[in-house]
Amino acid sequence: MMMMNVEHIVMILVLFGFYVIAKCEVYIVTIEGDPVISYRGGIDGFEATAVESDQKLDVTSDLVMAYSDHLETRHDKLLETLFEDETYTKLYSYKHLINGFAVHLSPEQAETLRRIPGVKSVDRDWKVRKLTTHTPQFLGLPTGVWPTGGGFDRAGENIVIGFVDSGIFPHHPSFQNTKSEPYEPLPRYRGKCEVDPHTKRSFCNGKIVGAQHFAKAATAAGAFNPSIDFASPLDGDGHGSHTAAIAAGNNGIPVRVHGYEYGKASGMAPRARIAVYKSLYRLFGGFVADVVAAIEQAVHDGVDILNLSVGPNSPPATTRTTFLNPFDAVLLSAVRSGVFVAQAAGNGGPFSKTLVSYSPWIVSVAAAVDDRRYKNHLTLGNGKILAGIGMSPATRMNQRYTLVAANDVLLDSSGKASTADCQRPEVLNKNMVKGNILLCGYSFNFVIGTASIAKVSETAKSLGAIGFVLAVENVSPGTKFDPVPSGMPGILITDVSKSMELIDYYNISTSRDWTGRVKSFKALGAIGDGLEPILHKSAPMVALFSARGPNIKDYSFRDADLLKPDILAPGSLIWASWSPNGTDEANYIGEHFAMISGTSMAAPHIAGIAALVKQKHPHWSPAAIKSALMTTSNTLDRAARPILAQQYSGSETMTFVKATPFDYGSGHVNPRAALDPGLIFDAGYEDYLGFLCTTPGLDSHEIRNYTHQPCNYTLGHPYNLNSPSITVSHLVRTQTVTRTVTNVNEEETYKITARMAPTIAIATSPRAMTLKPGASHKFSVTLTVRTVTGTYGFGEVLLKGSRGHKVRIPVVAMGYDR
Numbered sequence: 001m002m003m004m005n006v007e008h009i010v011m012i013l014v015l016f017g018f019y020v021i022a023k024c025e026v027y028i029v030t031i032e033g034d035p036v037i038s039y040r041g042g043i044d045g046f047e048a049t050a051v052e053s054d055q056k057l058d059v060t061s062d063l064v065m066a067y068s069d070h071l072e073t074r075h076d077k078l079l080e081t082l083f084e085d086e087t088y089t090k091l092y093s094y095k096h097l098i099n100g101f102a103v104h105l106s107p108e109q110a111e112t113l114r115r116i117p118g119v120k121s122v123d124r125d126w127k128v129r130k131l132t133t134h135t136p137q138f139l140g141l142p143t144g145v146w147p148t149g150g151g152f153d154r155a156g157e158n159i160v161i162g163f164v165d166s167g168i169f170p171h172h173p174s175f176q177n178t179k180s181e182p183y184e185p186l187p188r189y190r191g192k193c194e195v196d197p198h199t200k201r202s203f204c205n206g207k208i209v210g211a212q213h214f215a216k217a218a219t220a221a222g223a224f225n226p227s228i229d230f231a232s233p234l235d236g237d238g239h240g241s242h243t244a245a246i247a248a249g250n251n252g253i254p255v256r257v258h259g260y261e262y263g264k265a266s267g268m269a270p271r272a273r274i275a276v277y278k279s280l281y282r283l284f285g286g287f288v289a290d291v292v293a294a295i296e297q298a299v300h301d302g303v304d305i306l307n308l309s310v311g312p313n314s315p316p317a318t319t320r321t322t323f324l325n326p327f328d329a330v331l332l333s334a335v336r337s338g339v340f341v342a343q344a345a346g347n348g349g350p351f352s353k354t355l356v357s358y359s360p361w362i363v364s365v366a367a368a369v370d371d372r373r374y375k376n377h378l379t380l381g382n383g384k385i386l387a388g389i390g391m392s393p394a395t396r397m398n399q400r401y402t403l404v405a406a407n408d409v410l411l412d413s414s415g416k417a418s419t420a421d422c423q424r425p426e427v428l429n430k431n432m433v434k435g436n437i438l439l440c441g442y443s444f445n446f447v448i449g450t451a452s453i454a455k456v457s458e459t460a461k462s463l464g465a466i467g468f469v470l471a472v473e474n475v476s477p478g479t480k481f482d483p484v485p486s487g488m489p490g491i492l493i494t495d496v497s498k499s500m501e502l503i504d505y506y507n508i509s510t511s512r513d514w515t516g517r518v519k520s521f522k523a524l525g526a527i528g529d530g531l532e533p534i535l536h537k538s539a540p541m542v543a544l545f546s547a548r549g550p551n552i553k554d555y556s557f558r559d560a561d562l563l564k565p566d567i568l569a570p571g572s573l574i575w576a577s578w579s580p581n582g583t584d585e586a587n588y589i590g591e592h593f594a595m596i597s598g599t600s601m602a603a604p605h606i607a608g609i610a611a612l613v614k615q616k617h618p619h620w621s622p623a624a625i626k627s628a629l630m631t632t633s634n635t636l637d638r639a640a641r642p643i644l645a646q647q648y649s650g651s652e653t654m655t656f657v658k659a660t661p662f663d664y665g666s667g668h669v670n671p672r673a674a675l676d677p678g679l680i681f682d683a684g685y686e687d688y689l690g691f692l693c694t695t696p697g698l699d700s701h702e703i704r705n706y707t708h709q710p711c712n713y714t715l716g717h718p719y720n721l722n723s724p725s726i727t728v729s730h731l732v733r734t735q736t737v738t739r740t741v742t743n744v745n746e747e748e749t750y751k752i753t754a755r756m757a758p759t760i761a762i763a764t765s766p767r768a769m770t771l772k773p774g775a776s777h778k779f780s781v782t783l784t785v786r787t788v789t790g791t792y793g794f795g796e797v798l799l800k801g802s803r804g805h806k807v808r809i810p811v812v813a814m815g816y817d818r
Helices: 006-015 062-082 107-114 141-149 216-220 239-248 288-301 326-336 413-419 444-448 453-462 496-509 599-616 622-631 685-694 700-707
Strands: 025-031 089-094 100-105 119-124 127-130 160-165 208-213 253-257 260-265 273-278 305-308 310-312 340-344 363-369 376-380 385-388 401-405 437-441 467-471 490-493 518-520 524-527 567-570 574-577 593-596 644-648 654-658 726-732 734-743 748-755 760-765 768-771 776-785 793-801 806-816
Touching (some): 025 107, 025 288, 025 326, 062 089, 089 288, 216 288, 260 593, 273 288, 288 326, 326 340, 385 490, 385 496, 467 496, 467 524, 567 599, 622 806, 685 700, 726 734, 748 760, 760 793, 776 806
Parallel strands (some): 160 273, 160 305, 305 340, 437 467, 467 490, 726 806
Antiparallel strands (some): 025 119, 089 100, 401 524, 760 776, 793 806
């Protein structure tokens, strides 16, 4: 049989017109051979560049640059050998964390690549989406954490947080280099600073140390529009500016919206530096090829912390497991390089298995409602008081104003249904509205984003109204209403029954002629003050939208032996900086601050707090920082009661249930305790590789395709990964799980106790241990099925130290007969 080389195959394919059949798409290709981070030598002329686990990669060394160039040359030669130049476009070469490239070509060309020896994987690119102040005080940072690092003006000093997001608005006061305490140069960080194409000014200023954008995949896919997406790091959305300010925004920045101040904003680590890697865009989100390039660049540049308020729209079609794909593989290499990664858990809650962050090397962050509630009320002329929401000033004290419904003040009565939501001032009679309170209806347009409360306020103001009332007459199950700031008195009545009381009162008080035209408006009302928040003790609470576990190991949704989410942080109604260019939130267009919700807001809280831990313990691994955050977290709220989770009841109205680890992971972050955890559960690259090699359904060839490493190390079971939680998804009879702790404080004796749901027995061994500074010690946890119920049981292991440290890890298991 005649053997054909690559050139013969290409010639035959071109002769048959194979490359002009289908529309081109973006593919992420990995090829044989180690990336820079794991290359241990073996190729003539190129010495080893591999780093040990948690060590920083020196990308400036001659060895690294030479091997990096060698890999890129290999990528180029492979494509040049296979395809004609004009039939493909190489977008990126991935060299440092994974060995491969992103390329725009046809599905047939992709299939050709798959058949070539030495090509490990070919994944069609897939989309990602955004997972869309008071919290420093709520978390105790000003009094409990910042003083330990020299005060807020030193909190996060010289730590670089990278943001893979929608860019930044660099002119915002949250990101300015202060004249009183200017930032010194940071030579160890090697990031680039792009220049604004319009102003010719750099996006960097000392506080912002790096600013780059990645859009080659989005451009190749035809999704990128430079007129609204901006071919620069400029934030055309608002989301990226918001997340950066939560983690590292300057301290004490007044939050002013519509002429009112809602307090002062600060990042978790206000002295940390910001590095921007824009790869998310206004209308379409982003593409994994761009996001992977951004992560590669961030690690190359030397960031310490990486914040990812982003998650996949759907799994890539060729991926069998949640843990192995180009996205998670590049994050594994980032962690190997010593970079701590915080990722939003997802906004698919309150339903189970809605997480979009799966892997053990990532810290997956759930969202909490903190203690602020913005409430308001409408007082009717008949004395009834209707509760609502609205961050607005009150109408004049001791004065009531006439209520006029938008439908009753039309210049032309032909379009009642389309004008009740008060989005078009030109169709309403200014003479009838002026000096009164405008009554509007909450339509479906508000749900889909084509109508906004800001526009209602604008309409009322332009017509000379005193204020406005927006009444919800019917509502889809699960609709979430957030308070919105307004520069004039305004309120949203969210309870349908209260809205009906308002409408009934209005109709009874309003006299009409036989045609239905109003003869006289007699309904009266007064709007309360909604500018000041009410502080609740039932906080924190797991937000309704926050994605829930259990974690899954594959896209058949089979349960994993790994707890997710990892931790809970504030993520509901968070004030932070905004880009005035941003259109992501209709109510904040043109504003410099916005109050929005999502696990996107929770993740940068953890990124910023991790920066504070990193500042105090610069040599700790990402796993050590993760352990410190998780083992010191709280499972009780401010009233010392178990944390609750917002949930749907049978009628799909919101209720509150006792939260479980599937809602909050280990619990709500406690920054002060995380700085001094006593013990840590450490893990490195080899441990994560062992986790993959032990996970059922993953073969060693597939693992090697993504990690470039053989499966020489096994944990016995995935649940033996040394993580600060224990999950056994399929417990048969008795299983023993092992963990190793390392003492990061002075010598201390720890007593070990455990408790578990009645359906499962739990025992620990030993019951006590003494550890010298820096010493490690193993302990085991034995779980035994008592009763098979088909549901998970929850518990915890507590290590209580003689010097006052408390180290707690959650335990989750489901018992089976066999």
